[in-house]
Amino acid sequence: MNLSNYLVLASLLFAIGTATVLLRRNAIIVFMGVELMLNAANLLLVTFARIHGDLQGQVMAFFVMVVAAAEVVVGLAIIVSIFRTRRSASVDDVNLLKS
Amino acid sequence: MPILRLLELAPAQQQAASGFFQSSAWLLVAIPLLSAAFLLLAGKRADRWGHWVGVAASGLAFLFGLGVTVSLLGDDAATRVRSLHLFSWIPAGSLHLDAGMRLDPLSLTFVLLVTFVGTLIHVYSVAYMEQDPSRRRFFAYLNFFIAAMLLLVLADSYLLLFVGWEGVGLASYLLIGFWNHETPNAVAAKKAFVMNRVGDLGLIVALMLMFATFGAVDFTTVFHGAPAASTGLLTATGLMLLLAACGKSAQFPLQAWLGDAMAGPTPVSALIHAATMVTAGVYLVVRSAPIFEGAPTAQLVVVIVGGVTLIFGAIVGLAKDDIKKALAASTTSQIGYMILAAGLGPVGYALAIFHLVTHGFFKAGLFLGAGSVMHGMDDQVDMRRFGALRKFLPFTWATFALGWLAILGIPPFSGFWSKDKIIEAAFVGDGWRPWVFGLVALIGAGITAFYMSRLFFMTYHGTERWTNDQHPHESPRLMTVPMIVLAVGSAAVGGLLSIGGAFTIWLEPVTGHHEHGEPVLSVPVITVATLALVLAGVFFAWRQYAVSTVPTTPPLASGMTRAARRDLYQDEVNEAVFMRPGQYLTRSLVYADRRVLDAGVNGLGRLVAASGEVLRRLQNGFARTYAATMVAGLLILLVVVLVFQS
Numbered sequence: 222m223n224l225s226n227y228l229v230l231a232s233l234l235f236a237i238g239t240a241t242v243l244l245r246r247n248a249i250i251v252f253m254g255v256e257l258m259l260n261a262a263n264l265l266l267v268t269f270a271r272i273h274g275d276l277q278g279q280v281m282a283f284f285v286m287v288v289a290a291a292e293v294v295v296g297l298a299i300i301v302s303i304f305r306t307r308r309s310a311s312v313d314d315v316n317l318l319k320s
Numbered sequence: 321m322p323i324l325r326l327l328e329l330a331p332a333q334q335q336a337a338s339g340f341f342q343s344s345a346w347l348l349v350a351i352p353l354l355s356a357a358f359l360l361l362a363g364k365r366a367d368r369w370g371h372w373v374g375v376a377a378s379g380l381a382f383l384f385g386l387g388v389t390v391s392l393l394g395d396d397a398a399t400r401v402r403s404l405h406l407f408s409w410i411p412a413g414s415l416h417l418d419a420g421m422r423l424d425p426l427s428l429t430f431v432l433l434v435t436f437v438g439t440l441i442h443v444y445s446v447a448y449m450e451q452d453p454s455r456r457r458f459f460a461y462l463n464f465f466i467a468a469m470l471l472l473v474l475a476d477s478y479l480l481l482f483v484g485w486e487g488v489g490l491a492s493y494l495l496i497g498f499w500n501h502e503t504p505n506a507v508a509a510k511k512a513f514v515m516n517r518v519g520d521l522g523l524i525v526a527l528m529l530m531f532a533t534f535g536a537v538d539f540t541t542v543f544h545g546a547p548a549a550s551t552g553l554l555t556a557t558g559l560m561l562l563l564a565a566c567g568k569s570a571q572f573p574l575q576a577w578l579g580d581a582m583a584g585p586t587p588v589s590a591l592i593h594a595a596t597m598v599t600a601g602v603y604l605v606v607r608s609a610p611i612f613e614g615a616p617t618a619q620l621v622v623v624i625v626g627g628v629t630l631i632f633g634a635i636v637g638l639a640k641d642d643i644k645k646a647l648a649a650s651t652t653s654q655i656g657y658m659i660l661a662a663g664l665g666p667v668g669y670a671l672a673i674f675h676l677v678t679h680g681f682f683k684a685g686l687f688l689g690a691g692s693v694m695h696g697m698d699d700q701v702d703m704r705r706f707g708a709l710r711k712f713l714p715f716t717w718a719t720f721a722l723g724w725l726a727i728l729g730i731p732p733f734s735g736f737w738s739k740d741k742i743i744e745a746a747f748v749g750d751g752w753r754p755w756v757f758g759l760v761a762l763i764g765a766g767i768t769a770f771y772m773s774r775l776f777f778m779t780y781h782g783t784e785r786w787t788n789d790q791h792p793h794e795s796p797r798l799m800t801v802p803m804i805v806l807a808v809g810s811a812a813v814g815g816l817l818s819i820g821g822a823f824t825i826w827l828e829p830v831t832g833h834h835e836h837g838e839p840v841l842s843v844p845v846i847t848v849a850t851l852a853l854v855l856a857g858v859f860f861a862w863r864q865y866a867v868s869t870v871p872t873t874p875p876l877a878s879g880m881t882r883a884a885r886r887d888l889y890q891d892e893v894n895e896a897v898f899m900r901p902g903q904y905l906t907r908s909l910v911y912a913d914r915r916v917l918d919a920g921v922n923g924l925g926r927l928v929a930a931s932g933e934v935l936r937r938l939q940n941g942f943a944r945t946y947a948a949t950m951v952a953g954l955l956i957l958l959v960v961v962l963v964f965q966s
Contacts, residue, residue: 243944
């Protein structure tokens with residue numbers, strides 16, 4: 222297996238995720254970007270676990286998935302409640318705390 | 321020798337109080353204090369009869385004091401120093417202080433004087449303050465005054481004495497400014513209070529010195545330790561005690577408040593001058609005898625202060641036209657005699673207290689007499705507007721005359737027995753001292769004779785110089801009876817207490833027994849010289865103020881007289897030397913505080929606020945900007961790690 226393929230793929234996925242988070246306004250899309258970044262990281266964990274031949278990386282990837290699932294639940298709930306009160310899912314509108 | 325003598329007598333044979341009167345001596349302070357509290361709290365309900373509660377409290381305290389004295393007289397002379405433990409006051413580590421009372425001839429002399437004269441003044445005030453709407457409050461303050469003074473003289477430690485000391489200061493403030501709806505009265509009260517604070521500072525420093533040296537502030541320990549302490553330390557303590565005494569007793573250089581204190585109602589002046597307040601300084605010096613014994617320099621300063629004040633007061637008294645201010649100047653001068661005597665050492669202690677007692681009688685009488693004149697003359701105080709009052713105020717005239725003869729020191733009236741002895745004692749010693757101090761005391765007696773006669777003749781003799789609508793009349797019986805009692809005291813107390821040196825022997829457990837040294841002039845010569853000077857003073861005053869006409873406006877006079885009319889510029893000096901530089905200092909301190917300290921602190925605050933203003937821009941509320949910042953930071957970290965690894 223060629224390591225650099227995996228690394229390039231992971232980096233690409235991470236970059237796409239980052240760009241999504243930074244550039245898109247819709248909170249749900251931003252959320253998808255975050256998921257993409259998490260999965261890029263997972264891909265790297267699994268890759269290196271395979272190369273080194275131990276399971277620690279894979280275990281770590283499972284943890285990331287579990288935590289990400291929990292985070293999605295909480296995050297989506299927040300987004301829904303913000304949408305209910307402000308009639309918008311744009312992250313730029315969530316600025317009540319600013320002065 | 322005197323030190324040893326004191327040690328043998330006073331602290332060693334101190335015993336616990338016994339018997340009903342001695343063991344409940346705390347009632348002496350408690351009765352007037354409770355009465356004061358009652359009168360203040362009772363409100364308008366007590367307006368009609370409250371003053372009699374005040375009189376009763378003072379009278380009861382006198383009877384109780386009499387009881388204690390009699391019970392003490394029943395003891396052997398050597399065991400007449402009793403201590404009464406009240407409660408543990410300040411148990412704080414190495415400082416353990418009990419509140420207690422010391423019953424000995426000295427404190428009981430004061431108790432009797434304060435309560436007896438005080439009670440008479442209370443009775444007098446009932447009539448004098450009849451028209452005043454807040455008479456009840458007045459009596460509450462009078463009672464408080466008495467209580468504070470009794471606490472002062474009965475305390476068995478300097479700290480408890482200090483409590484009474486401050487109480488006396490507060491009471492005098494309240495009473496001098498009793499009619500505080502008029503600004504000058506309020507100002508006079510404030511002046512008295514502030515000048516007293518200067519003296520209080522001396523007492524506080526003395527307390528600290530004692531605690532540092534002896535580890536205690538009660539009389540017994542301090543007096544036991546005093547002979548072993550270093551002279552320098554005793555001198556410092558003595559001088560600080562003298563400063564305290566100067567403040568309370570209106571001695572040079574803190575005498576300026578006493579003249580202004582005349583702003584209070586006349587009974588207050590009588591009380592301040594005769595019984596409470598100004599006598600406290602003399603008490604302090606005499607009580608602290610063991611400290612002064614070990615500090616000859618401090619003693620010398622005491623004598624000098626006494627001598628200067630004696631002449632100072634007398635000169636001011638010469639020029640005053642206000643009857644009360646002239647009497648006030650005379651008090652300053654007479655207290656000067658007492659302080660001088662107290663500074664002379666063991667010879668003088670008993671004489672100082674003796675003069676204090678006789679002075680208490682005749683000065684109270686004179687002040688009440690002046691009050692009676694004012695009562696009859698619509699509160700006129702200018703002696704140039706009196707004259708020929710003898711016919712209209714016969715009782716006042718007669719009582720005043722006895723007081724006048726007593727203060728002059730004409731035998732056999734009270735003043736003679738005490739003042740003449742002080743003059744004699746001032747002539748005792750060797751070197752230059754007896755000559756200087758003796759002559760000062762002698763000349764003082766002559767000046768006293770002149771200004772007191774001036775006051776007497778201007779008021780009661782000569783021609784009528786009243787304003788037209790005045791109808792002088794004798795005061796009611798409530799006022800004349802106390803005056804008569806005091807006049808009898810002025811006439812007789814000195815002689816009675818001198819029989820066989822009774823008073824000196826009575827005080828011996830405190831002052832120690834001391835043989836009278838030989839004066840540099842023989843005693844008859846001194847007595848004759850004193851009497852000659854006194855008679856000359858009376859004669860000149862009679863010629864100038866009884867025979868010839870007294871102008872109703874003060875005539876133009878020499879610079880010396882003008883200076884005396886303005887109290888020898890005491891206020892001007894105080895203002896120029898202390899007040900203005902003090903005000904300047906405080907103003908510059910305020911300025912420095914604002915410009916330097918506040919500016920620094922405020923500048924720091926502004927700096928933080930300004931930098932916050934700049935940093936605030938980073939927080940723009942856009943979640944995506946924050947995310948971008950994080951990414952940028954992450955990238956920078958990455959680059960840094962890569963650069964440093966390679």
